[in-house]
Amino acid sequence: MDDRQMKCEEARELMEIVWDLPDNDLRVYRLKQHILTCSSCAMEYQSWEESLEMVQELKFEPSLASAEIMNRNVMDRIYRDFPWLVEENGPEKASGRIFRRRLSLWIAGFTALFVSSLLIFAFRGNIQKQAVEEIPSTGILPTGIAGGSDASGNSIHYDIPGPGSGIIDPLVAGIDPSQPQYWMILSIIGVSLAIYFLLRLNRAVRR
Structure with a gap:
């Protein structure tokens, strides 16, 4: 055909x-x-x-040996180019991971302390301002009541507002642990130290 x-x-x-x-x-x-x-x-x-x-x-279909060699080459490349992305299995890296978690909790705790102190400071400031406005500034102190039990036993303290009393020197007034400013400063220092150590730890892990 x-x-x-x-x-x-x-x-x-x-x-x-x-x-x-x-x-x-x-x-x-x-x-x-x-x-x-x-x-x-x-x-x-x-x-x-x-x-x-x-x-x-x-x-x-590649043999099992060639597939294993290929996988090993890929993992070696990952270890070499991206060491900080490798799963942390060693004892040193495990301790670094625990320390990083503790630093994160430290930062969260001091941040919460700072926010709480700031709220207390603002709330207490409003209360003190209202109390000062209610006290008349006549310059006359109330006298002790004759025969009273507190006339000679206990000392009475009176807040007398004076001109220019809105600004108080912190060195003169002093800040003790009962004041919210004390905890605000302490929380700022704590967060700063935690962030500093966290950055140093990340830099050491990447090396």
Whole structure:
């Protein structure tokens, strides 16, 4: 049968089984002669060849040894390029992780202390301001009641507002642990120290 008499429909049907036929088969020869004269069948035959090559590549399965070597190379690259992203399993890194967690709790605690002290300071300041406004500044102190039990036993303290008393020298007034300013300053120092040690720890881990 002449190869020029092969139709495109017959050629497409032959493409599905031609890969299993021997090279000396007459149908293989006729198909190759047909795709030389038909561009559409030639493109389809090329697609079949590319698909067959992809299937052959997918059939390749690396051995267990080569896969293990590949995984080891990838992990070595990660350890070398990104040491701080590696899971911390060593005893030194585990202790660093615990210390970092404690520093985070330290920062959270001192931050809460600072906020609480700030609220107490603002609330107490408003109360003291209202109390000062209610006391008349006549300059006359109340006298002791004769025969009273507190006339001579206990000392009475009176807050006398004076001109320019809004500004108090902290060195003169003094700050003790009962004042909210004391805890505010202490919390700021604590947070600053915790952040400093946390930055030093992160820098040491990255090295």
